[in-house]
Amino acid sequence: MEFMQIxxxxxxxxxxxxxEAGIELSMELIQPxxxxxxxxxxxxxxxxxxxxxxxE
Numbered sequence: 360m361e362f363m364q365i366x367x368x369x370x371x372x373x374x375x376x377x378x379e380a381g382i383e384l385s386m387e388l389i390q391p392x393x394x395x396x397x398x399x400x401x402x403x404x405x406x407x408x409x410x411x412x413x414x415e
Contacts, residue, residue, distance in 0.1 A: 362400040366393060 370389075377384045 362397055362404075363393065366396055 374384050
């Protein structure tokens with residue numbers, strides 16, 4: 360859930376950049392990408408956690 364809070368913190372910046380590029384962004388359009396981002400960040404977290412545990 361913390362990953363989602365971090366993503367939402369940067370959402371206005373991402374929206375501004377997409378608007379400048381002429382790409383429309385709405386919550387309906389971004390939802391699948393946020394879900395994918397959450398999966399990626401969860402897997403990356405688990406990989407880092409396992410790596411850290413193996414170094415002890």
